Amino acid sequence: MTAHAYVVDARWLEPPEPMERVLAVLPRLAPGEALLLKLHREPYPLYAMLDAQGLRHETRPLPDGTFDIVIRRG
Amino acid sequence: MSVPLRFFLSAPFFLLAAGLLLAFAGDTPGLGPAPAALAATHAVTLGFLAMVMTGAMMQMLPVVAGVVLPHPRALAWATHLPLGLGTATLMAAFWTGNGAAFGIAAVLLALAFGTFLVATGRALRRAQAGDTVSGMRHAWLALVVTVVLGILLALTLGGRALLPDFAAALATHARFGLAGWVLLLVIGVAYQVVPMFQITPAYPRWLRRGLTPVLLGLLVARGVAPALPAPLDALTAIASEAGLAIGGAGFALATLALQARRRRKLPDVTLDFWRVGMISLLLCALVALAGTFVADVGDAPAFPALLGVLFIGGFAVSVVNGMLYKIVPFLAWFHLQAQLDARAGTIPNMKEMIAEPATRRQFRAHLAALALLVLAVFWPRAAAPWAGLALSLSALFLSINLLAAARRFARHGGRFG
Numbered sequence: 001m002t003a004h005a006y007v008v009d010a011r012w013l014e015p016p017e018p019m020e021r022v023l024a025v026l027p028r029l030a031p032g033e034a035l036l037l038k039l040h041r042e043p044y045p046l047y048a049m050l051d052a053q054g055l056r057h058e059t060r061p062l063p064d065g066t067f068d069i070v071i072r073r074g
Numbered sequence: 075m076s077v078p079l080r081f082f083l084s085a086p087f088f089l090l091a092a093g094l095l096l097a098f099a100g101d102t103p104g105l106g107p108a109p110a111a112l113a114a115t116h117a118v119t120l121g122f123l124a125m126v127m128t129g130a131m132m133q134m135l136p137v138v139a140g141v142v143l144p145h146p147r148a149l150a151w152a153t154h155l156p157l158g159l160g161t162a163t164l165m166a167a168f169w170t171g172n173g174a175a176f177g178i179a180a181v182l183l184a185l186a187f188g189t190f191l192v193a194t195g196r197a198l199r200r201a202q203a204g205d206t207v208s209g210m211r212h213a214w215l216a217l218v219v220t221v222v223l224g225i226l227l228a229l230t231l232g233g234r235a236l237l238p239d240f241a242a243a244l245a246t247h248a249r250f251g252l253a254g255w256v257l258l259l260v261i262g263v264a265y266q267v268v269p270m271f272q273i274t275p276a277y278p279r280w281l282r283r284g285l286t287p288v289l290l291g292l293l294v295a296r297g298v299a300p301a302l303p304a305p306l307d308a309l310t311a312i313a314s315e316a317g318l319a320i321g322g323a324g325f326a327l328a329t330l331a332l333q334a335r336r337r338r339k340l341p342d343v344t345l346d347f348w349r350v351g352m353i354s355l356l357l358c359a360l361v362a363l364a365g366t367f368v369a370d371v372g373d374a375p376a377f378p379a380l381l382g383v384l385f386i387g388g389f390a391v392s393v394v395n396g397m398l399y400k401i402v403p404f405l406a407w408f409h410l411q412a413q414l415d416a417r418a419g420t421i422p423n424m425k426e427m428i429a430e431p432a433t434r435r436q437f438r439a440h441l442a443a444l445a446l447l448v449l450a451v452f453w454p455r456a457a458a459p460w461a462g463l464a465l466s467l468s469a470l471f472l473s474i475n476l477l478a479a480a481r482r483f484a485r486h487g488g489r490f491g
Contacts, residue, residue, distance in 0.1 A: 012273050012337040016404065020423050023411070040273075045137070 004070070005033035011040045011066055019046050022071070026053070031074035040066050075409045075483070076490040077150045081129025082402050083476055084158060088121020089391070089469035091165065093443070096450075097462025099169075113168040118386055119251065120183070121161040126394050127259055128153055128190050130401060131210065135194065138266055139201030139210075149193050157186035164228065176232030180225045187221040205282035209262015212286040216254025216293065223247035239300075246297045253318050254293050256390050257355075258286050261325055263397075268329060271400055272345055273337040281328055285321060292317040315366045323359035326352040343433040347396025350441065354388025379451045387447050387465075395440060395472060402476050403427035406483040414487055421486050427479040436471035443468050 006025050010018030018039055029035055037043075042059065050057050050071060060068045092114040099110035132149065136142055143149060160182030167175035191214065198214055201207045223243050226236050237243045269276050276282075296314035299307050329352045333345060361380055365372035407424040414421065446461035484490070 014271055014273060014338070014342075016407065016424055041270075 004036040005029065006035040007038070008035065009038045011038050018043060019049070022046060023049075026055070026071075029055075029071070029073050033073060035071045037069040037071060038066060039069060042067055043069065075405065075413075075488065077146050078129055078133045078405060079402070079480065079490070080150065080154050081125050082398055082405075083473075083480060084154070085122045085125040085129075085398075086469045086473035086476065088117045088125065088161060090466050090473065091121065092117035093462045093464075093466030093469055095165075095169075095462065097459050097466060109168050109171065113165040115382065115386070116161065116164050116168065118391065119256075120157065120164065123256060123386075123390050123394055125154075125157060125161075126398065127256070128157070130263075130397065131194060131259070132190075133401070133405075134263070134266075135197050135201065135210075138204065139197070139207045141197040141201045143193055143197055149189065152189040153186050155186075156182040156189075160186055167228070167231070173231075173233040176228045180228040180232070183221070183228075184225050187217070191218060191221070205265045205277075206262045209258055209265065209286045212290045213255050213259035213262060216250045216258055216290060219297075220247055220251040220255055223250070242300055249296060249318075250293055252385055252390070253322070254290065256385075257322060257325075258289060260390070260393055261286055261289075264325075264329060267397070267400070268332060268348070272333055272342070272348075274332040274335055277328060277332065281324070285325060289318060289321045292321065312366055316363060319359040319362040319366070322362075323356050326355040326359070330356075343430070343437055344396040344399050346437060347392045347399070347440075350444070351389045351392035351396070354384050354392060354444070358384035358389060376451050380448070383444075383447045383451055387444055392440065392444075395436075398472070398476060399428065399433055402479050406479045406488070410483055410486055410488045413489060422482055427482055428475050429478070432471070432475050432478070436468055436475060439464060439468035439471055 006029065008018070008021050008025060010021050013021075018037070022035070022037055025035055046069075047057065056072045058070045060070075062068060095110045095114040095117065099113075129150075132143055132146070132153075160179050163175055163182060164179035166172070167179050194210075195214060198207065198211050201210075224247050227240070227243055227247055230237050230240060265277055265282055268274055292314045295310055296318070299310040299314065301307075302310055330349065333349060333352075336345075358381060361371075361377075361384060365377050365381070371377060403424045406427050407422070410421045443461060443464035446457050446464050449457035450461040
């Protein structure tokens with residue numbers, strides 16, 4: 001597992017707090033860096049926002065039912 | 075932004091109108107079919123509940139079902155304007171007994187609901203299957219029955235004898251509107267929003283699959299019961315009424331149990347509104363069961379008024395009021411974020427859109443109004459004016475709180491156009 005420049009653990013936070021926290025970090029994300037978002041559900045509305053900003057994202061479901069979402073610039 | 079918001083910002087004014095009618099118009103919900111009580115009831119069911127629920131459904135369909143409603147701006151105009159005008163006209167019609175007013179109200183409301191039903195009906199047919207979507211489909215079917223009967227009832231009151239059995243049509247109209255459209259839509263939406271916003275486990279699968287189709291089936295059975303041969307008619311009526319009450323109670327208990335198991339035990343005013351709503355639904359179901367099996371209860375003059383106060387005021391208004399405190403701040407935050415492509419810290423977050431103490435104050439006013447409404451069922455002369463004043467105060471606070479979110483949105487550069 002590669003190191004992530006930023007980790008946002010937004011599990012069990014009420015919407016839209018996970019989205020607010022991710023949007024707070026994104027401006028600091030440099031090209032080549034990755035942000036790991038830990039969440040208790042799949043953030044469909046966030047995907048649309050990331051796509052609109054040209055950011056790549058990859059979602060891994062974990063055995064405990066939560067999700068790891070890795071967001072990269074460039 | 076102004077497309078969805080107009081529904082949510084105008085709805086509290088109808089709640090205020092209902093409160094003022096109860097406070098100053100003389101007759102009361104305890105005295106049976108009285109003009110002010112009927113006007114106030116429809117101010118709440120059409121002007122407040124249907125106003126918010128149609129607006130919210132048009133808002134939610136793209137999110138939960140992945141379908142886009144065509145021409146959202148035109149659709150909002152063609153639903154919101156005739157719904158508001160039609161409700162006001164119907165209130166005036168009940169109040170004055172004017173036949174022409176009933177006719178105008180029927181046309182306006184047919185236009186509003188016709189537009190809404192056609193647009194959402196096509197969207198629901200194309201929607202991705204899911205428990206919330208099927209709850210919405212069942213609520214949609216119940217709304218069709220409610221609206222058709224409501225229009226026929228209004229035209230009959232306006233002087234055209236269109237209904238052979240007015241009392242049976244009236245009972246079916248109320249049942250499909252409340253235990254159908256309102257309850258089924260709240261159930262379908264709860265499958266999504268209770269786990270999402272209150273961070274609870276999901277509703278059990280069997281309940282999500284079975285509850286709304288069974289309730290709709292029971293409503294149909296109750297509706298056709300009078301046409302069946304004896305003794306099947308009475309048996310069907312009793313069994314379907316009991317089934318509806320048990321279904322409603324089951325949903326309330328399941329929701330309260332999930333909310334007790336939520337992940338983060340932080341205070342949340344929406345959660346408190348939901349809990350009051352579920353306890354009221356449970357009480358309403360118990361009263362309905364008692365009325366079905368104990369003749370003295372079912373025949374008591376206060377029985378229908380008590381059911382109405384518990385279901386409409388206690389259950390439906392509480393849940394819708396609570397949801398407004400999620401929907402309006404979310405829309406304000408989301409559109410600000412999207413319009414300004416805002417950097418962190420430059421716009422208020424969702425929780426800052428409405429001051430929490432102000433929502434608590436409104437919650438207490440709502441509780442006072444509910445308690446006084448229940449008292450007004452039994453002591454109308456003494457309690458109804460106070461219930462009306464408390465309801466007006468609660469509606470006024472709600473309106474001020476929602477407008478605060480809209481003001482904050484505008485102050486940070488949000489555009490309503």
